[in-house]
Amino acid sequence: MGTDQAPRGPRPQVIVVGAGFAGMAAVRELRDVDVDVLLLDRDPFNTFQPLLYQVATGGVNPGDITYSLRAFAARFPNTRFRRAAVTGVDTARRRVRLDSGADVGYDYLILCCGVTANFFGIPGAEENARTIYSRRAAIGVRDRVLSNLESVAQGRDGAVEPVVVVVGGGATGVEMAGALAELRNTGLPLAYPELDPQRARVVLVEMADDVLAPFEPGLRRYAADALRERGVDLRLGVAVKEVRRDCVVLSDGECVPSAVTIWATGVRAHDRVSAWGLRQGRGGRIQVEPDMRVVGHSDVFAVGDVAAKVDGAEPQLAQPAIQGGRHAARQIRRLLEGKPTEPFRYRDKGIMATIGRSDAVVQLPGRVRLRGFVAWAGWLGLHILALMSNRNRLATMANLAVRYLTWKRTANVIMGDPP
């Protein structure tokens, strides 16, 4: 049942807001708990965010990295899905207000609605740069990059030179720049023979002196060298002052022409979170106690990217979100059993970033450091395993394998319907 049309059952109601890594982990963990779960999300599908840069470069189908949330909910007898955005949280009455105008009661609430791009107030960034934090946005980047190439190849009047500027040298920016460089190096000469490949450029701008800050210096240098080898124009130690329609102004005064600017500098909570009346910290993250309950609320949890522990925030990655979602579900079970909550302890499973075909960096806890093909194979296997369903796993594996084996020959990309 779990919706406001149906009478509230005798079982406690848990509402999970957001069906990303954290929300899905919570739903899975609540499977055997004697509660009714209502899963809410603005989209009717879950998005596997780590492969959005592949969607943005035409490498995988949008449908291969998304999974129907109704199909997901159907796996759990105690769970229902409803497509809705949360517009308000009434913690006193324990009700959540939805964009449809309806409101729904809860006994426990898990907030894990993720984050969005942080433009840090840079002039023009929000208006003129694109992001790849949602499937819609990634498809938009793909269609824009490909129509720009077509316009330039046709020599159309007003076609902007095919330069993509990626702002931000974290994992998102590095993966995007690496994939674009590959499109340029391998795809362009085949698919756009009338275009001088030298005209197409990929620029990566990073304020720090290194890419991939969370990695140790050796891997950072390796990644920077690997990007440069692929022809990425790496601008380190330079900030972005302004983003204009067709150029990016850097702190050293240079104005880099840009047909597509991709913003990957960092994230912040969605604006609507601030209407919920919860205490927020840096980047708008909801502040939580060590047990992941929102400060001042005994029945509201916040986990994943949107939450930050007052005693030290976890990194905004898939693993802390998955572990956090699971933790919140377990604490609800404990509370229902009359037990006290436990603090959340994040178990670091390591970090990885891919630079391109057959090349990645992996940093595991302890001393294990991988780079190159071995790291990439590990990255590939882990990502495919993590995809949501058998369906996606197999199809994505087929897609990526065929792409890996044939792409140098075929240069096929997945295309949208740009105007």
Add this chain to the structure above:
Amino acid sequence: MGTDQAPRGPRPQVIVVGAGFAGMAAVRELRDVDVDVLLLDRDPFNTFQPLLYQVATGGVNPGDITYSLRAFAARFPNTRFRRAAVTGVDTARRRVRLDSGADVGYDYLILCCGVTANFFGIPGAEENARTIYSRRAAIGVRDRVLSNLESVAQGRDGAVEPVVVVVGGGATGVEMAGALAELRNTGLPLAYPELDPQRARVVLVEMADDVLAPFEPGLRRYAADALRERGVDLRLGVAVKEVRRDCVVLSDGECVPSAVTIWATGVRAHDRVSAWGLRQGRGGRIQVEPDMRVVGHSDVFAVGDVAAKVDGAEPQLAQPAIQGGRHAARQIRRLLEGKPTEPFRYRDKGIMATIGRSDAVVQLPGRVRLRGFVAWAGWLGLHILALMSNRNRLATMANLAVRYLTWKRTANVIMGDPP
């Protein structure tokens, strides 16, 4: 090079307008002919039309039935692709005018730009019905069907009852109605447990007394029975008088409520063809001589759905288009060698239509008739083989196989980004 930016080479220039079955067959056949080929299409990709109904029901990825035309052209050293619509044909000066304003000269022209839906002037049909003749349109149907289900499941005010009316009982209509019935029978109970499956209905309206007119009576009856068994509300011998926003008015006076109306009654040439000054026949088809040259023009061929021979039109199917495209290319080779043209002889390879999972009808030349699972397996194998690239073939096979094996359990569908 083959575009107007480049000087015309010494080799004869062949322009192929439209990259469907006919256009791609022509390009392939011209591979070893000493000509420069310019392939034009409004879209940057080829669409495998026979599986559009699967896109429209969330069964396959749009990207799995489309193939980059630049990647296709890259396989043929004498071929270039350009994304453009043809707005005019100047047969006297042998030039083709493009929507960009440019015009391009040709020595031989192959027109194979396909067809679009024919609304036969039925009031409201063009405004209120949807088609599945393009990828964009099929995605639109999918998104509309799924958002309607979500609205109804949420009990939103003004949500139209989940009834889909398919108009036209040819192969397109039958395949669409069959796939929708499956979505209703298998997917709905799992994914929309709050919705009474009886409320969701699929209605198929056909003016004739039978579905699948080109098939022999035994297979027609088999298909009708199979659709009824799947719960399709079959209305035979009834015409559509009017299509309104939320209902379809039949010739017997009944007004069938309809959340989504799909128009599959037949096809006609695109409007822009009439501006080309060529003789057109029924359904706007360009009239061609037995050798597939346009009546009155010795250097212009028309093949595929858009063409009709004055001595008897071929059916508007993939096979006549493929054979026609190949034929036109061969005739150009003959003309260049100073030989006379040959008449086009269509070799009938049979017809097939799928009704649903494990069920289809196949009618081969001679006496071979197949129905049920064997027919469906044949249909599946043939369609997968026909998909354009290794990439698409493998990924689509994986997609369809996993769907076949797991769908009853998972009910996963591919979803778009409806508002």
